[in-house]
Every structure is written in C-alpha cells, then in structure tokens.
Amino acid sequence: xxxxxxxxxxxCPDPRALAPFYEALLGxxxxxxDEEWISLDLGPGLPSLDLQRTDKFHAPDWTSxxxxxxxxxxxxxxxxxxxxxxxxxxxxxxxxxSEDHPGFRVYADPVGHPFCLxxxxxxx
Numbered sequence: 001x002x003x004x005x006x007x008x009x010x011x012c013p014d015p016r017a018l019a020p021f022y023e024a025l026l027g028x029x030x031x032x033x034d035e036e037w038i039s040l041d042l043g044p045g046l047p048s049l050d051l052q053r054t055d056k057f058h059a060p061d062w063t064s065x066x067x068x069x070x071x072x073x074x075x076x077x078x079x080x081x082x083x084x085x086x087x088x089x090x091x092x093x094x095x096x097x098s099e100d101h102p103g104f105r106v107y108a109d110p111v112g113h114p115f116c117l118x119x120x121x122x123x124x
Contacts, residue, residue, distance in 0.1 A: 059112020
C-alpha cells in the first residue's frame with residue numbers, strides 16, 4: 001500500500017454556503033474552516049469531506065455528461081422516503097429522470113453536484 005485515503009474534495013463556489021448541506025446530509029462536523037476550504041469530519045476511520053473554493057466551477061449535467069460529473073457520492077439511507085424528504089428540505093434537487101431507477105435516485109446538492117440516495121439493500 002502506498003497510502004490511505006485522507007479526504008474527498010468537492011470543488012464549489014462558496015464552501016461556507018455549501019457546508020451546512022453536507023453537515024445535514026452526512027451528520028458531519030467541521031474540523032477546519034477558512035475562506036477557501038472547509039473540512040468535515042465523517043467519523044472515526046473515515047476520510048474527511050473537504051469543500052474547496054473555485055472560481056471556475058461549472059455544475060455537471062448527469063444526463064448529458066456536459067460537463068462530465070467525474071465523481072459523485074452514494075449515500076445509503078435507512079428509510080428512502082424519509083431520506084428524500086430530508087435532502088430536499090436541506091436544499092437538494094431531484095434530477096429529472098432519476099425516479100426511473102428502482103435502487104437509487106439522483107439529486108443535486110445546492111450548487112449542482114450530483115449525488116445518489118441509495119435504498120437499503122432489503123428495500124428493492
């Protein structure tokens with residue numbers, strides 16, 4: 001092994017505006033914050049989720065691939081309908097066409113990064 005995963009970095013126009021969404025979605029807490037970077041603790045033994053400011057952010061389009069999404073998060077929830085209501089209330093948007101998939105749905109965070117809510121394994 002060369003190393004271990006330290007963090008997952010998400011580019012965004014304003015880390016302070018986006019952080020509350022991921023804190024609510026993942027139950028994360030801030031461990032570092034400045035104007036350009038926020039680190040969120042996801043729990044013991046897990047990498048951090050880091051939000052990095054960029055002035056060149058363009059939200060990916062998950063259906064057309066222009067620009068390509070390149071990376072997204074899958075978030076397994078215990079109750080799919082409750083999870084969906086919670087992410088929508090936190091500022092996510094259900095992306096068109098994603099309701100056609102039985103095991104997951106695709107959403108965008110408040111600045112447009114796609115992520116999926118994944119049904120519990122026993123929930124079809």
